[in-house]
Structures are given as C-alpha cells and as structure tokens.
Amino acid sequence: MDISDQVVVVSGGASGLGSACVQHFWAAGANVAVFDINAQGSHRIKPQSSHGKIGFYDVDVTSVAAISVAIEAAASELGDIRACINCAGIAPAGKTVGRDGALDLEKFRKVIDVNLLGSFNVLRLAAEKMLELDPVNSEGARGVIINTASVAAFDGQVGQAAYAASKGGVVSMTLPIARDLGTRGVRVNTIAPGVFNTPMMEAMPDKVKEPLEQAVQFPKRLGLPAEFAKLAAHIVENDYLNGEVIRLDGGIRMTPR
C-alpha cells in the first residue's frame, strides 16, 4: 500500500521504536498522528516543510474516550487513516515471588492494560475508521495494522511473567484480528523485536545490556530503531503479508536470565 499523503497512527511515537516509525513514514510523505502520554518527547520531532503533516495527541492508549476522540481528530485534521502502528508499551520487571513477597497483582494488571488492552483499544478504533474508507485498489485494500510484541512472548526471562503474558496476548490476537478484518481489506501483522537500543533499554544497567548483546547471533549488537521502522514500512508496502508475527532479533534466543 502506498502511504504517501495518507495518515499513519503511531502509538508510543514519542520515543524509541515508535519515534523511528514516525520519522520514517513522515519522511516518506505520510501524515503521521503520534499517540503518546509523553508530550515532551513528541516535541523533539521537528516539522520540516518538505515532509507531510504531523499531529501530536497527548493520550493514554488505555483510555477508551481519549483514543476515540484522538482517532476522530487525526482523521479530520490529517486525512484518511490507512495505517496504525502500535508501539506504546511498558516493561517493568518483577518476579512472581520476590524478596518482598508475591508480585503485586496491580503491577501485573497494569502491564496487561497498557501492552495488550492498549494495543487492542487503538487498533479497534483505527480499524473502524479504515473500514469507512473506499478501498485503495481493485483487491479491496483499505488499511494495515502493525502491533509490537517482543521475543519475550516466546522466551520470557526471569521477572518477565507480566510482560511476556502481555506480549503473548499481542502475538495470539494477530491471526484472529487478521481474520476479522481480512474480508474487509485490512491486513494485520505483528513485529516481535529482540533487544533494541531505545530509552527502554538505556534505562537498564550495562551488566544487563552486555550479555544481551553477546547473546545475539549476528550482528552482535542491539537492534537499531531505524531497522524496526524499515520492517514496519515493508509490512505496509507488501500487500501479501498478513496474519503474521515476525521476529526481528538478530537470531537471539533469550536465556532464563
């Protein structure tokens, strides 16, 4: 699908992988709607006249009302929403039973709420909007949705029960959503990143980061956010890619710790 002059919604677009997607699609001529609670991060992206339009929406992906309003606003301010990339996420760690006792259920719930329900909340409302549009080609294509899971969905580490469960949910919902929307011209795919050099990772101490780099098969480094954006762009462009979960991880297989 050609995305120039169309709208791409990017949740979590103020930082890391989402921010790389914002830059990539924007430079490619799309109008981009950034959905994020981090308004400060959003303002680091500087509008350039040669690029498409960009809109910042200070919204929490878990809010039904706020996302509903933001989708309407993005459509009226920026144009037809043809792509939705879900990057908003959190990754707090916590063992099932740690030094202070059993993991607080509210902490577990919060991770599911943001990573799983938040992704579904944004995509369901973006998809509803896509279905109102005329197809862009004779095959009936109307739009594309990309979710972000994690390799933790497959090999979650110690302390990642909540995070792995949330990302496992994102992986599992990919095919049924693709089936729900496929008859109406919307494709759905999920990227499962390995370890990427974003603020989420920068917050981790070197003693955590270095072994992760060594565990990558090749190349032995963290992934670059631009490499994530390139795959997202390929998914948007390639009309035959649907219902799939793609690992983007340099061949890493996570060890227990």
Ligand SMILES: NC(=O)c1ccc[n+]([C@@H]2O[C@H](COP(=O)([O-])OP(=O)(O)OC[C@H]3O[C@@H](n4cnc5c(N)ncnc54)[C@H](O)[C@@H]3O)[C@@H](O)[C@H]2O)c1
């Ligand atoms: N960085 C990695 O190594 C890595 C690996 C696997 C998966 N991922 C996943 O990729 C996605 C992006 O990660 P990142 O590394 O770019 O993280 P990041 O922390 O750099 O960016 C995440 C963005 O999401 C936003 N966000 C968080 N909660 C939100 C909410 N409730 N509503 C709206 N926005 C919210 C944050 O403000 C931030 O701008 C996440 O879903 C993460 O789980 C990252």
